[in-house]
Amino acid sequence: MMRSLQTKIFLFFVLLLLMVQAIAFWTMYSANKNQEAAEINNRLSTAKTIFTELFDRRLAYLSAFAETAAKDYGLKEVFNDDTRSLLVALNNHRKRIDADLAMAISSEGMITGQLQRHFVDTNNDGHQHSVKETTKIRQGIERGKTFRFPNWLESGQTAHLYMIDEALYQLSLSPVTVGTKTIGWLAFGFQIDQRLANEFKNITGLNTDFIIKFESKWRLIASSKQGAENNTDGSEALTLAKQIIEEKTPENYIATHVLITEFDQQQFGVVMHGLRANFVALLEQQWWRLLALAALTLLLSLYSAYLIAASISKPIKRLVAQAKVIASGDYQQTVTLKDNNEIGQLADEFNHMQLAVLQREEDIIHRVSHDALTDLPNRNVLNESLATLTEQQQSFVLFHLNLSRLKDVNNTLGHEVGDEVIKELAKRLTALKQKLSLKLLVHFGADEFVLLAEQGEIDDIVAQIHSELETVFEYQGISFQLQVRIGIAVCPNHSSDAKTLIRMADTALHQTRTTGKRVQTYQPELDVNTVNRLNLINDLKQAIPSGELELHFQPKLCLSTDIVTHVEALVRWQHPTLGMVPPDDFIHIAEQTGQIKALTRWVFTTAIAQFNTWKTLGIHVNIAVNISAENLKEADFYQYICQALKSAYVPPEKITLEVTESSVVEDPESAIKLLSKFKRHGMKISIDDYGTGYSSLAQLKQLPVHELKIDKSFIQRLEHDDDDQIIVRSTIELAHNMGLHVVAEGIEDEFSLLWLKQHNCELAQGYFISRPKPATELTPWLLAQPKFLQLSENIKENV
């Protein structure tokens, strides 16, 4: 299905917007991700820095304090002898910084005093609401024992991690000296415990776990999570802490860690972590807001895109609708668009185009319905008018007019003059139409016009027509007599069918040609030939292949010997339904429909075949074949005839080609050329129907012929018509003088035969001698030649 422009534009916008939004979204997304990562990173590194700072500060504080305490003279005084005094002094110092551990170590590395803070859970005293822990300072368990890390005493480093049982301390050692003599060491420590973890958590917001690895096993020291050390949470916290230390932090956590390798076998790890969701919550919120904003803008954009697409396509849709209106043939509506843009211009152009189309269509319609030359309504209008009239069952008279001798004018003076004559005729008929208020005047075709009149005095109208055309038309100094022949059909007297009426008028008009009358009203008898003619055209195509044609032969009697020496081959059509069709009816059709070529060739080959048949029977006759004017135009006609003769071994001089006068007249030059070739080849050439055409004697002189065949119209009435006798006699003399033989056809009585013989006519042909007969019939007739001589003798006696 075709997508509408609006949809296309909209889709384009949607795609574009989606692309832009996707890019924007992606940019935002990655920016957000980056921001998130940066934020987390920042947070973690800050936490790490804070932790390191805090841790180091505690140490520095411890170190500074230990150093200061070690310089205390009072403590030095009691350092080596009075343990009680030493402990009191030590505790005094410890209290100042609230240290969790204080130790005195002798120069021998023996722990001489150890004070340790112990946490006492007072939760058990019944005060449920009070979970406060109180602390007690007690002597440590290591008093009197050797300090476990003598190398710490020797090294200058003061900061250490120190463990007593489960308690881990940040420890700072400071030597107690007299002068440069070291008499022992003081150590102060802060415990690394939940308090520190909580403090750190308060600062960074990250859960903080302290873990230690001892003998390749991690242990949770403290956690900012309440009670994490004791319950199952502890193992969870430891697992998480281990993962973080190994840099395998779970995805839903953010974490950092500090690893302090202090002891030979122990590692201290600080793990800071938080649920990612908690930290990115703000960002997430921001993100959702962005997302919502993006969605909103997308929706708004899409809506705008829809509006834009609609606003672009709306005027186009109107134009489309208008175009459909125009296509349907309605040119009255115009489209108005207020826009001054291209669409508006298009609409204007559209209206212009509509006008132009309208004009052109009117023009075309006019041309379709009017003759280009006379601008009179043409056959289409006639058809329409007749249809209307017959539908309304009106009675009217149809006059079919044909201008006589237009062809002559065209041929002699040129078509321009012919056109002028037609135009003059049209002018006069138009005037007549107005004068008589006739229904319609139609220029039917070249020299044919049709007048429609209400049924009235037909003779009167005909008289009016003739009187209107009576005046001579002068053109370029030439006078033209505008003479028309008229065929008349009356509705509904003759027919109520438009087409039939036209045909009837035409038939009547045709009849005038043969009858020579100027006006002919239709009569049913006129019609027969016309109908048959149409059928014959179709049937003729099948005649040759179906073997419906047969050849008849009419003998020509040699008047000097009274022997039949020649025959004329005449084609006959045995129509399956119509019976025998006379050649005059279908030869003409064959010529007009291009079937004469095949017809002539069939006749020719059949004739020479018959020639050979007869030859074997001892009958030696010359066969004449009629050649049409159309045959003379065939390029390979000569080739074909010669080839056919050659392959049938028929001597050329045994064949006569009969050519009508008129066929030579059309194109005398090429006809003469071709006939000369035939003549040279040895064939006899005969001019058929001599005397009916317009051939001049000059042409006759040039024609390469052997004989003239005087038309039967001169022969048939020879007995009673003196003029015919003069014509025939002089024609025979003329032919003889030009060295030509003469054939007379149409001999229907004995008189003619004898007369012709008397006047030295060479050959005679006619019913009196024999009708044209099929070869089967004619053969025995030829074998037993009737005695025409005897007959002629009788005639002589009668004369």
Add this chain to the structure above:
Amino acid sequence: MLTVLLGTLLGFSSVTKANECQQTNKTCVQVIVNSADAEPLADMVVYLEPLEGQTLSQSSKQVEIGQYQKSFSPYISVSQSNSPVSFVNQDDITHHIYSAGNKNKFAFKIRAGVTNSSIPFNHPAEIAMGCNIHDWMSGYLLVVDTPYFGKTNAQGLITFSLDQSGKYRIVVWHPQMQTATNSMFVDKNIIDASTITLILNESLAKIPKQQSDDDFDFLSDY
């Protein structure tokens, strides 16, 4: 011990050098202290303890421990027990001399120019001293139970004139000596004049400078 022994053997071969005390009827003993890399060591305390009950006289030497330019001068002093020891403040400021962390604990303030001889030192002891005011000051007093004591000179040499011959323990002491007792010794039967060389197994630790490590010394303005 083997090194010391070798050193001792080497000492016998150089007896002729001890001509300083040949005019007397006393046995003249020269002790040379060398570092591990055979450099003579000065200011090393050397003392001889009789091992066969030889009678000892009371030395007439009186030790003065000066406080000069906010330092103990000398850094190391050695004295026979029951001999008086005088602390002499040669500075123009007060010092608070003390010793702590041993049996000979003492402490006193000593004003500028004053001499204090009130502290009795009746038992042999290694006394580390400091000043409560000037933290960097550091001095040592070694109290020995023999009149045969002294510090080596720049050649690492010290000479003793013994009243009686016999077996003696020759002890070398220095607070920076890297042994547990900050000393080493060799027992030797001394018949006639002899020279004994002792070679330290390890080099001495760095002798601390008695000097304030403050950026500026505002006290010197006084």
